[in-house]
Amino acid sequence: MINVKNLKKSFEKNRVLKGVSISVDEGKVLSIIGSSGTGKSTFIKCIIGLLKPDSGEIIVDDKDITQISDDYELMELRKNFGYLFQEGALFDSMSVGENVAFGLKYLTKVPKSEYKKIVAEKLALVGLVGIENMRPSELSGGMKKRVSLARVLAPSPKYILYDEPTSGLDPIRADSIGYLILDLKKKLNVTSIVITHDMSLAYKVSDKIAMLCGGNLVLHGTPKEFKTTKNAMVRQFVDGKREGPIKLVPTGIKTEGDDNI
Amino acid sequence: MFAYIGRNVEFALEQAGRVSEMIRSAFFWLIKSKLESQQTFLQGVRIGVASLGVTVLTSLFTGMVLALQSGTTAQSLFNEPVYVGVIVGFSLVRELGPVLTAFVVTGRAGAAITAEIGTMKVTEQVDALYTLGTDPIKYLVIPRYIACMVMLPLLTVFANFFGIFGGYLVSVKGLGVSSYTYISDVRTFLNVEDFMHGFLKSFLFAFVIATVCCYNGLHTKGGAEGVGKATTASVVTSMILILVVDYFASSILVSLGI
Ligand SMILES: Nc1ncnc2c1ncn2[C@@H]1O[C@H](COP(=O)(O)OP(=O)(O)OP(=O)(O)O)[C@@H](O)[C@H]1O
Ligand SMILES: [Mg+2]
Numbered sequence: 245m246i247n248v249k250n251l252k253k254s255f256e257k258n259r260v261l262k263g264v265s266i267s268v269d270e271g272k273v274l275s276i277i278g279s280s281g282t283g284k285s286t287f288i289k290c291i292i293g294l295l296k297p298d299s300g301e302i303i304v305d306d307k308d309i310t311q312i313s314d315d316y317e318l319m320e321l322r323k324n325f326g327y328l329f330q331e332g333a334l335f336d337s338m339s340v341g342e343n344v345a346f347g348l349k350y351l352t353k354v355p356k357s358e359y360k361k362i363v364a365e366k367l368a369l370v371g372l373v374g375i376e377n378m379r380p381s382e383l384s385g386g387m388k389k390r391v392s393l394a395r396v397l398a399p400s401p402k403y404i405l406y407d408e409p410t411s412g413l414d415p416i417r418a419d420s421i422g423y424l425i426l427d428l429k430k431k432l433n434v435t436s437i438v439i440t441h442d443m444s445l446a447y448k449v450s451d452k453i454a455m456l457c458g459g460n461l462v463l464h465g466t467p468k469e470f471k472t473t474k475n476a477m478v479r480q481f482v483d484g485k486r487e488g489p490i491k492l493v494p495t496g497i498k499t500e501g502d503d504n505i
Numbered sequence: 506m507f508a509y510i511g512r513n514v515e516f517a518l519e520q521a522g523r524v525s526e527m528i529r530s531a532f533f534w535l536i537k538s539k540l541e542s543q544q545t546f547l548q549g550v551r552i553g554v555a556s557l558g559v560t561v562l563t564s565l566f567t568g569m570v571l572a573l574q575s576g577t578t579a580q581s582l583f584n585e586p587v588y589v590g591v592i593v594g595f596s597l598v599r600e601l602g603p604v605l606t607a608f609v610v611t612g613r614a615g616a617a618i619t620a621e622i623g624t625m626k627v628t629e630q631v632d633a634l635y636t637l638g639t640d641p642i643k644y645l646v647i648p649r650y651i652a653c654m655v656m657l658p659l660l661t662v663f664a665n666f667f668g669i670f671g672g673y674l675v676s677v678k679g680l681g682v683s684s685y686t687y688i689s690d691v692r693t694f695l696n697v698e699d700f701m702h703g704f705l706k707s708f709l710f711a712f713v714i715a716t717v718c719c720y721n722g723l724h725t726k727g728g729a730e731g732v733g734k735a736t737t738a739s740v741v742t743s744m745i746l747i748l749v750v751d752y753f754a755s756s757i758l759v760s761l762g763i
Contacts, residue, residue, distance in 0.1 A: 294632050315530065316537060319640065327636040333629035337621075350638030395637070 245270050246291060246403065246435065251300035253286055260286050262459035263300070268452070271433040273425060275446040277481065278456035279490060284439045285330055287456070288405045291437070292327050293318055304403075323351050326401035330408050330439075332392040334380040340367075341376030344395045351399035366394040369424060371417065385412045393421070397428075404428070406438045410445055418445060425449045443482055447471070455481065457490060524720055527642065531650060534643035541648050548652035552614040556660055559609045564664035567601055568593055568671030576680040586680045590690025593672030598695060602665040603703045604751055607710035610657055611743040615718040618649055619739040622722025623732040631723065641723065650715040657711035658704055665703070698763045705763070706754050710747050717743045 247267040253260050260283040268274040276284050289295040291302055293309065301308050304321065312318050326347075334343050344363045348354050354362065363376060370390035380388060389412055396404060409425070410418035422445050428434040429449075440446050446453055447467045455462040455470075455478055463470070463478050470482060480488030571593045576586035622645055625631045631641045669691060676682040718739045725735040 289632075292636060294635060315533060315640065319638065322636065323638050325636065327633075329629050329633060329636075331629060333633040335625075335630055335633065336628075347637040399638070 245305070246437070247301075247303040248287075248291065249301040249303070251287065251290060251302065252298045253283070253290060253295065254298055260459055261290075261297070264456065264459070264461050266454045266461065266464060268435055268437060271429060271435055272451040273429055273436045273438060273449050275438045275440055275450040275453045276456060277440065277443070277446055277453060278462075279481070280441075282456045283459055284456055285407055288327070288407060288437055288439065292325050292405060293322060294327075323399075324402045326396040326399070326404040328393055328396045328404070328406045328409055330411075332380075332388040334388055334392055334395070336380050338380075339376065340378050340380065340383070340391050343380065343391060344376075344398050347395060347399040351401075362398055363394075366398045367391070369397060370394050371420065386414070386417065389413065390417075400432065402434065404434055404436045406436060406440075408439055408441065410440065410442050418442060419448075421445075422448045457481075523724070524716060527646065527720055527723070528716065530640075530642045531646055534640055535647055538643055540651075541644055544644065545648040545651050548648045549656055551617075552610065552649075552652045553656040553659065555617070556606075556610045556613045556656070557663065559613060560606050560660045560664050561667050563605050563609055564597070564602060564668035565671040567605060568597060568668030568673075569675045571596055571601075571668075572672035572675035573679065576676060576682070580680070586676065586682050588690060589672065589676045589680065589682055590669075590687040591694045593676075594669055594691040594695045595699065597668040597672075598665050598699050598703050600703075600751075600755075602668060603661050603707040603710060604747065606661045606664045607657060607707065607714065607747045608744060610653070610660065610711075611714055611718075611740055611747070614653070614656075615714045615743050616736050616740050618715075618718040619722040619725075619736045620732055622719060623725030623735045626723060626725045627728055627731060646715075646719045646723070649719055650712070653711040653715040654708060657714070658707045661703060661707040665700075702755075702758050702763050705758065706751060709750055709754055713746045713750055714743050717746065 245268060249265050251261050251264045264283075264287060266274070266276075266287075276287065278284055286295060290297045291304075297310060300310070302310050304324075307321070309318070309321060312321070334340075335346065338346070341360075341363050344366055345359045348359055348362060360376075364373075367373065367375065370393050372387065372390055372394070375383070375387070375391075380391070383391065389409075393406075393409060396406075406425070409421050413421065425436055425438065426449055429436065436449075438446070438449060447470075450467050452464065453467055453470050454464045457477055463473060463475055465473070470478060473479070476489050479485075480490055486492075572589050575592040576589045579586045579588065622631070625645075631645070634641045634644050673684070673687055676687045677684045721735045721739040721742070725731050727734075
């Protein structure tokens, strides 16, 4: 399980996360929603160790990973995680096949002779066939995203952090990605955190949903609670209304009573 | 005014701290894990091949112009172009060979190192390396260090050879020095220490180039514009540092009798 307590993170003067506590149980799916720029990506980057939080605890399998300073031990822990980048982050010096196989070499003990089979299998999972020899620059935006997802799935991680898995995909593909996430949970007991703006995906796949706003947690509850809550901010966001307590201001996003939610 | 200096000193110290952290980390992964042999080989080929042509041309013409200048000066002083081979040989092997080759490698390979790593950084490919179980220092930086430190001394050997050859062409064909005199000048006055002097310095230069260019790449910020800035910074910083290191290394080596 992943248990994050009172996580704080600033970029210079910009206080992005102001003390967020969220947890996911083993084999469950948590979705994180919230306006653009509230620190959702920052939050999961802290979990996987791409960013160092200023304070707070991140407990994974009973270990507080913020307390580990040995590069090697951190690397070993990271091997349990898969991370889908918002922009894909495919290696553009390699072919699609090499991209998908990359993690197999470093994260697993799978023999090299099996790579080809696994790569084809994972690409098929995301609806792609026979594109192993293409270059990332030759793919469409949605295809890149799916190749990137195949690369995450290839080493069969125990935890998967998805940063907007369905953005840039058509509704049918998006739906099938939703099923894929559920399938991984059912068959392989994968624990997932899914960042998304797609409420129908969030309702479909989540055991719990967390909403962030202005660097604070607004609500952490089941999809049912999200559907029925009277919390004005959640209602505005989930129902997609321009009017409400969350104000869009030209420079970014400000919330009334920002610090005392 | 003092605040300004203070801020800059602080920034420089912070920078130095991060550079030494990168070097520490490079040693850590070098000892702790297997070398990325495929990447190292690829980088070696790239750096060596990319720079070979320019290195040869640069050193050839440097040797030629050295012979021309020293020959005509000697001619006007002594009525005879004496010691052209000695002057060309000495200046090339001890100074110009290593320094000019380092400049060429900075421009050809160093800039490419920063641009490539910098682009990977701003498109999160460096972060992706992390999440896929390898360390960017181990995967990107160490191969480039090794490639630079093997290839630069090798290229310097080529530079020395072609520079002396260029000097030969001008002396023998242009100034009328006998081919025997030129070659025996080079052979009797240049000794092993001179070659060691140049060789050791080219190792240091390679270290400087790899450090500066990898560091700037890994700390690139702000899209395409950032990559451009980082690349320029790499080339300028490397060149200045090469000259500074050259002076201090030379003075230490000379005092050791090398
Ligand atoms: N590396 C960084 N350096 C400085 N500021 C950053 C950095 N990464 C993120 N930020 C800032 O942190 C804030 C949150 O960014 P983040 O990417 O976490 O938002 P997000 O919730 O994922 O938004 P979106 O839904 O648009 O992806 C933004 O204001 C952004 O400017
Ligand atoms: Mg984001």
